[in-house]
Amino acid sequence: MIDPVKFKKILVTLLKILVVVELFSALAGGMRGDGWGRFGVDLVIAGILYLMWERLTTVVAQKKEESWRLMQSSPERAGLFNALVFSLLWTDRIYENVPPDRLRLIVISYTLIALGLVAAFIKIGSGMMPLVVSGALVLGAVNLVTWVISLERGEKETLQTELKLAHDVQISLMPKSAPSLPGYDIAGMSLPAANVGGDLYDYAHLGTNGGVFGISVFDVSGKGMQAAMSAVFTIGALAGEVGMSTSPAQILTRLNRSVFSHSRRGHFVAYLLGAIDTAAGTVRFANAGQTKPLLKSRSGLKWLDPPGVRFPLGMQEESAYEEMTVQLESGDVLFMLTDGFTEAMNPHEEMFGAEKVEDAVRGSAIDGLSAEKIIERLTTSVRSYAAGAPQHDDMTIVVVRVL
Numbered sequence: 001m002i003d004p005v006k007f008k009k010i011l012v013t014l015l016k017i018l019v020v021v022e023l024f025s026a027l028a029g030g031m032r033g034d035g036w037g038r039f040g041v042d043l044v045i046a047g048i049l050y051l052m053w054e055r056l057t058t059v060v061a062q063k064k065e066e067s068w069r070l071m072q073s074s075p076e077r078a079g080l081f082n083a084l085v086f087s088l089l090w091t092d093r094i095y096e097n098v099p100p101d102r103l104r105l106i107v108i109s110y111t112l113i114a115l116g117l118v119a120a121f122i123k124i125g126s127g128m129m130p131l132v133v134s135g136a137l138v139l140g141a142v143n144l145v146t147w148v149i150s151l152e153r154g155e156k157e158t159l160q161t162e163l164k165l166a167h168d169v170q171i172s173l174m175p176k177s178a179p180s181l182p183g184y185d186i187a188g189m190s191l192p193a194a195n196v197g198g199d200l201y202d203y204a205h206l207g208t209n210g211g212v213f214g215i216s217v218f219d220v221s222g223k224g225m226q227a228a229m230s231a232v233f234t235i236g237a238l239a240g241e242v243g244m245s246t247s248p249a250q251i252l253t254r255l256n257r258s259v260f261s262h263s264r265r266g267h268f269v270a271y272l273l274g275a276i277d278t279a280a281g282t283v284r285f286a287n288a289g290q291t292k293p294l295l296k297s298r299s300g301l302k303w304l305d306p307p308g309v310r311f312p313l314g315m316q317e318e319s320a321y322e323e324m325t326v327q328l329e330s331g332d333v334l335f336m337l338t339d340g341f342t343e344a345m346n347p348h349e350e351m352f353g354a355e356k357v358e359d360a361v362r363g364s365a366i367d368g369l370s371a372e373k374i375i376e377r378l379t380t381s382v383r384s385y386a387a388g389a390p391q392h393d394d395m396t397i398v399v400v401r402v403l
Contacts, residue, residue, distance in 0.1 A: 191396070301361070
């Protein structure tokens with residue numbers, strides 16, 4: 001079956017062939033003695049079109065762009081001419097977004113229109129019958145196309161509703177305010193991308209005595225409502241684990257078994273869990289496939305990399321995670337962030353990268369700033385680098401500043 005784009009190319013090719021046939025027919029007529037007038041007129045018209053081709057191409061391109069902007073921004077204001085230009089010159093763009101399973105219906109619509117023209121040409125029946133038959137075929141084609149359009153519009157609105165619900169679910173799972181932890185200034189932020197991913201951060205006291213404060217930053221694979229529901233499950237499973245241990249490694253090891261048992265294969269959770277021991281002034285980390293945390297201290301910048309496996313939760317049932325302990329000092333700043341920061345792209349599809357994250361917080365760039373202002377500074381640097389390019393992934397971060 002011929003798809004609409006190929007159908008257009010065939011029509012254009014046939015038109016070119018007809019022009020060439022017309023010229024040769026006029027030339028043959030002149031050589032037979034029927035007069036050279038017809039050939040002369042055709043030749044003059046062809047010459048004018050050739051000389052004006054560049055100008056015509058520019059005008060057509062302008063009209064093409066005007067019709068596109070109008071149909072995108074204010075389709076209700078489109079007149080007959082703009083609609084005609086848009087439908088003829090933007091055929092490729094119009095049909096590239098039509099799902100393959102519905103292209104067949106579009107081709108059937110073309111077939112009905114063609115049959116309608118044939119019915120009018122060969123005059124099936126007498127009186128008004130040819131007009132009735134051709135009109136019915138064309139009306140059937142228009143109705144079919146209208147049905148395809150309304151179906152696509154309905155599905156698009158359903159998707160938008162789902163994304164809105166997923167966004168609301170994602171936001172509702174995150175803390176509503178910064179935690180109060182003596183000796184520490186902590187702030188978090190999650191900036192969802194357009195498609196709504198599964199980035200989340202959360203706070204919880206670990207163990208039973210409340211002396212260890214846990215910070216989670218994780219990224220659920222997938223988009224939309226599916227990712228939101230996976231995040232809900234992960235938050236619920238974590239709530240059942242935090243009271244049983246103060247060890248990030250033990251918590252992630254047990255959490256991994258729950259995610260593996262209840263998630264569909266191919267769905268993972270990249271998880272970073274930090275545990276601040278306020279009495280000892282230390283932080284312990286276990287990392288399951290998440291971006292490494294970055295520590296800014298008096299000695300400089302260092303990406304913290306716990307030993308052991310780094311598989312995301314849910315990838316292997318028996319993954320046993322390990323942890324590392326870091327001594328914190330006054331003035332230290334800890335960054336726990338997802339790859340939405342490091343993998344942010346500019347219009348040339350160049351990534352922001354870990355080095356630019358370091359550059360944004362190096363030296364005295366963030367000295368004296370609160371945790372919330374530090375997040376703003378880093379986010380502004382990423383947005384400035386992106387220079388208007390679309391955000392492809394969620395950007396989630398928790399900053400811990402030691403007072």
